[in-house]
Amino acid sequence: DAKTTQPNSMESNEEEPVHLPCNHSTISGTDYIHWYRQLPSQGPEYVIHGLTSNVNNRMASLAIAEDRKSSTLILHRATLRDAAVYYCILSPSGAGSYQLTFGKGTKLSVIP
Amino acid sequence: DAGITQSPRHKVTETGTPVTLRCHQTENHRYMYWYRQDPGHGLRLIHYSYGVKDTDKGEVSDGYSVSRSKTEDFLLTLESATSSQTSVYFCAIRTSLEETQYFGPGTRLLVL
Numbered sequence: 001d002a003k004t005t006q007p008n009s010m011e012s013n014e015e016e017p018v019h020l021p022c023n024h025s026t027i028s029g030t031d032y033i034h035w036y037r038q039l040p041s042q043g044p045e046y047v048i049h050g051l052t053s054n055v056n057n058r059m060a061s062l063a064i065a066e067d068r069k070s071s072t073l074i075l076h077r078a079t080l081r082d083a084a085v086y087y088c089i090l091s092p093s094g095a096g097s098y099q100l101t102f103g104k105g106t107k108l109s110v111i112p
Numbered sequence: 113d114a115g116i117t118q119s120p121r122h123k124v125t126e127t128g129t130p131v132t133l134r135c136h137q138t139e140n141h142r143y144m145y146w147y148r149q150d151p152g153h154g155l156r157l158i159h160y161s162y163g164v165k166d167t168d169k170g171e172v173s174d175g176y177s178v179s180r181s182k183t184e185d186f187l188l189t190l191e192s193a194t195s196s197q198t199s200v201y202f203c204a205i206r207t208s209l210e211e212t213q214y215f216g217p218g219t220r221l222l223v224l
Binding site: 032034043044045046091100102104 | 145154155156157160170202204211212213214215216217218
């Protein structure tokens with residue numbers, strides 16, 4: 001399985017943008033890039049995903065490098081509720097694919 | 113919210129006793145998953161199901177069995193619980209939309 005590399009932790013001030021990086025140099029052409037987050041004492045929560053183009057939704061934006069070897073999750077205005085562990089995960093598409101492999105993720109702290 | 117519930121939410125049991133955890137979904141998704149989460153290991157896949165009566169093993173399946181007799185319910189059974197199975201268990205469903213998974217609230221299991 002293609003692996004991802006994320007910083008162990010990051011800090012952000014409240015109401016400022018946050019850029020969470022992820023490296024995935026061995027990504028294959030059919031791998032989707034997924035981001036999940038896990039708030040304390042809760043299950044993982046889907047944030048966003050993409051394949052090649054940048055993506056936006058109500059929670060965040062996903063910027064994907066042209067060579068797809070890295071991506072950045074962008075929270076436009078961090079709130080205290082965004083303090084969580086963020087996971088960058090590659091998921092192969094197509095029949096038979098089934099598993100999300102969670103690494104250690106990036107623990108985001110938001111400072112009031 | 114993908115309509116996923118887990119029961120019980122908390123359970124304390126003794127070594128050697130059987131335990132069954134239930135995952136229930138309301139949206140008829142084909143794929144369902146059981147993960148466990150432990151400090152230092154992240155989420156690890158135990159078993160998954162790709163349809164009624166169709167199941168397969170994940171990364172850490174030893175000591176666990178599963179059953180899926182109807183689309184909406186996926187049961188995880190610990191035939192004879194051990195202290196090493198003390199963990200937080202998460203159920204997930206997979207939508208057909210590009211492998212995205214949605215997680216339940218989790219079950220905290222303590223085996224004494």
